[in-house]
Amino acid sequence: xxxxxxxxxxxxxxxxxxxxxxxxxxxxxxxxxxxxxxxDGGGGGEGGTMAAPSADDPMLGLDYRLEWSxxxxxxxxxxxxxxxxxxxxxxxxxxxxxxxxxSTSTGEVRWATRLATPLTKFVGSFRDGKRLVTCxxxxxxxxxxxxxxxxxxxRFSRVVNTRPVLQGDVLIxxxxxxxxxxxxxxxxxxxxxxxxxGIIEANPVAxxxxxxxxxxxxxxxxxxxxxxAARSRAKIFDGVRGQTASGDGxxxxxxxDQSIYAFEPYSNSPRWRVRTDARLTASPTFHNGxxxxxxxxxxxxxLDAATGKTIxxxxxxxxxxxxxxxxxxxxxxxxxxxxxxxTLTTLGAADGSIAGSAQLPGVARVITDQFSDGHLYxxxxxxxxxxxxxx
Numbered sequence: 001x002x003x004x005x006x007x008x009x010x011x012x013x014x015x016x017x018x019x020x021x022x023x024x025x026x027x028x029x030x031x032x033x034x035x036x037x038x039x040d041g042g043g044g045g046e047g048g049t050m051a052a053p054s055a056d057d058p059m060l061g062l063d064y065r066l067e068w069s070x071x072x073x074x075x076x077x078x079x080x081x082x083x084x085x086x087x088x089x090x091x092x093x094x095x096x097x098x099x100x101x102x103s104t105s106t107g108e109v110r111w112a113t114r115l116a117t118p119l120t121k122f123v124g125s126f127r128d129g130k131r132l133v134t135c136x137x138x139x140x141x142x143x144x145x146x147x148x149x150x151x152x153x154x155r156f157s158r159v160v161n162t163r164p165v166l167q168g169d170v171l172i173x174x175x176x177x178x179x180x181x182x183x184x185x186x187x188x189x190x191x192x193x194x195x196x197x198g199i200i201e202a203n204p205v206a207x208x209x210x211x212x213x214x215x216x217x218x219x220x221x222x223x224x225x226x227x228x229a230a231r232s233r234a235k236i237f238d239g240v241r242g243q244t245a246s247g248d249g250x251x252x253x254x255x256x257d258q259s260i261y262a263f264e265p266y267s268n269s270p271r272w273r274v275r276t277d278a279r280l281t282a283s284p285t286f287h288n289g290x291x292x293x294x295x296x297x298x299x300x301x302x303l304d305a306a307t308g309k310t311i312x313x314x315x316x317x318x319x320x321x322x323x324x325x326x327x328x329x330x331x332x333x334x335x336x337x338x339x340x341x342x343t344l345t346t347l348g349a350a351d352g353s354i355a356g357s358a359q360l361p362g363v364a365r366v367i368t369d370q371f372s373d374g375h376l377y378x379x380x381x382x383x384x385x386x387x388x389x390x391x
Contacts, residue, residue: 048107048387058358062346063325064376064388070107072100072383075118079381080364086127089145090377090385091134093122099134101148102385104369111148115141123173124163124203128185135164135171140183156183157190163203165212167226172212174200180214182228192228196220198239205246211265213251215240223251223265231265241279242320247286248305254280254293262291262308272308276301285321287371292321292329300331302352314352317345323368323376325390328355330376332366342366 048070057066078094089110090102097120100112115122115134125134131151134141137159142151158181160173170191171183176199182191198216207213211231213223217239223231237257245252250271251263256279262271282294290311291303300317303310319333319342329349334342341361348355360366364381368374376388 048102048385058360059344059376059378059388062344062356062358063391065391067375067387067389068107069384069386070102070109072098072102072385073109073112074098074100074383075114078118078383080379080383082122082124083365083367083377083379083385084125085367085369085377086125086132089132091125091132092379092383092385093125093134094383097122099125099143100383101132101145104375104387107385107387110146113143113148113150123160126164126166135160135173137161140171154183154185154188156181158193161200165204165206167206167210167212170226172204172224172226174202174204174214174216176200178216180204180222180224180228182226191226194222194224194228194230196222196233202240202242202244205244205251207246207251207265208249213244213246213263215244215253215255219255219257221251221253221261221263223263232263232268234263234268234270236261236270238279241281242283245284245286245291247291248289250286250305252284252286252291252305254282254284256280260284260291260293260303260308262305274301274303274308274310282318283320287321287324294318294320294331294333300347300352312352314347314354317347317352317354319343319345322366323371323374324349325373330368334360334363 048068072092074094075096075098078096081095082093084091088104092100096118097116098114101110121137123135130145132143132145139153139155141153158175161176162174164171164173169186173181175181178197180194184191197220198218200214200216204212204214210225211223215221219236219238221234236255238255253261258276260274264271276295278295278297284291284293289305291305294300300314302312319331321329322332323330328346331345341363345357346355362380363378365379367377373390378386
């Protein structure tokens, strides 16, 4: 049973909050601010600016061309909290729980709404057919993707702490209360709860088509299926600071115990372990049979995903590999909580040689719509979204 009849009404921005919304379009000096403001099912908002790229745009040096510059709605003082690419739209949420949906082709705001209060913690959005499902730590909001209309809500049986992974009909979350939690979308109720010591802060990842991997703050590793049955369990010496990764049927963990591990379903011991001389706080990335991880004392390491053998190290390069451009690796380093910007670096995939770099001041997130030669979406804490394509 869905819980829409028990859920309180969601407050929309519309005209009631118009006076509290900061029009970032005007703030950043771009045209097209709607005087009505975004509302629930508003049917469109300000569009992205299809302007010619500036000659001093640092992305030009990395062979990227600006397609558009758009702006999400936000309450004054709100900062970027979540950004998700979901098909042909981008879901952007600020710290005041204002959710904006932008077209990926034009940057136009299709609709915007406030889902809850500024105190509500949201963990991420995903697409379910014609619905956008946005998860807070206590419930899931189902909005019509075209109009923004709230369809229903489902309450979780546990407080969740991570983005979910969808396995079949089950959303799998990590929690801060010694458990992995599975929530069934069709019924709106709990599918399972699997006890495991420690807080889960890293997002779960799909390891195979039917398994999900998670690791806790105490170093407990689990790979389980959508029924909540454990396929394997292991213990490492510490937890993680960044995210984890998967590929070729393995689960990769960069741990604070100064090691990176590869685990497989049905084995309680790591396939391999590579020790380093520093606590690992970056997130590993898998691509094309290789695993990439930044080591604070040495730089970006490239490892063979099957054996853990080091292929090369790019000295001094820090950040996470987020994609490739014309065969080169894209490494994004920065965009932390302060939103002070960071560096986007391109490396030769064969030997880790630096091909180029760009300083991106004020940028909080850089994401891609596909790993190889995809579009780049650059987001600031003030709600500006810029889309780039490979020249």
